[in-house]
Amino acid sequence: MRSFIAIIMISFMTSSLMGQEVSTAQWTLVHERTADWCPYCGGWGWDLKDKILTTFKDKNLIFLAVHYSGGLQTPLTQGFAANFGGVSQPVFFEGSTDIGANSSNISTVITDLGAVVEFNDFSDAYAGVGLDAKLDDDKNLTVNATVEILENVSSSTSNSEYYFGLYLAEDVMHSQSGKTGLVLHENVLTKSFFTEDFGKLIAAGQLNKGTVYKYSGTLSNITNSVENLKVVGIIWSKPNDKYLFFNGNIANVSRISGTNDISNFLNFTAFQGESGDIKVEVTSDESLAGAQVVLTDNAGKTIAKQAFINGDAGKKSMSFRQNLETGIYYITLTKGDKTLTKSVLYQ
Helix, strand or coil: CCCCEEEEEEEECCCCCCCCCCCCCCCCEEEEEEEECCCCCHHHHHHHHHHHHHHEEEEEEEEEEEEECCCCCCCCHHHHHHHHHHCCCCCCECCEECCCCCCCHHHHHHHHHHHHHEEEEEEEECEEEEEEEEEECCCCEEEEEEEECCCCCCCCCCCCCCEEEEEEEEEEECCCCCCCCCEEEEEEEEEECCCCCCCEEEEEECCCCCCCEHHHHEEEECCCCCEEEEEEEEEECCCCCCCCCEEEEEEEECCCCCHHHHHCCEEEEEEEHHHHCCEEEEEEECCCCCCCCEEEEECCCCEEEEEEECCCCCEEEEEECCCCCCEEEEEEEECCEEEEEEEEEEE
16 A cells, blocks of 8 residues: 655755765666566576676666566556566666667676666766665655755756656565566565656756755555665656656665564554644553653654653553654654654654
């Protein structure tokens, strides 16, 4: 289930990034048009994918497996397939260009990709992306993203529109024609944090150096383990009717709580009330004596904390009345050595 909670687009003539370090590198995007029923995708396509992931694991390269058909197909991957085209599978794209990979030229493809990555490493990026992604104990994946314009792009030299897309890529166990049993599919494009496949409009034509845009979003009911999740942010240019890769970034996901054992006897909800405060409602089967609720911001700074004086079991509530800036905050309920953390949008 996709649940978009917020987009915050604010222009600053400053480089204050609020916790998301913006990559100033020019990244390379490689994506594979693939399908789980395709034997070639489980044959030479699988070998090429593995070589790309292994060869460029420490480089500024984003790899996405885009299942346009089959059991891992989603409306998002169909949207990608419609944008980039292709009439067969597997097809490997560098940016929007079919690199002509086949079973007999894998070594050549790796060499050529290496040259592209090296060239991009020495190129000045016009815009960069910073990502911070956290999974809470309620299976909500929250991302705060920053897009910073690093160089001027004049409207006299470009009539493009620019968009920012935010995506989830997952490692999943799934069948694959050409392979036996369930196998690990890496970096599978699965979901967008936005309702649009290619994201939200940043600007049309003119990009001004130093401008910063902020985005926040969440996906709920994440069932995969945190080590199998990656978040991808991509800036797209759209000079005509096609979206083209402009720059991007990829980041691992971290947990914001070490254990959820506390939920066996105690749980809570957190939300913004009509009066503007953050409300916390706790339900417990045991005494709340010694339990504490802490409000922190995205950088981990403690904003406020409250302890329970009445330790009786049952339903309790408390409020945090703070003058908070719009953004994602975290509520952590602690009792002894057990914690449970959830996110809340304040706006």
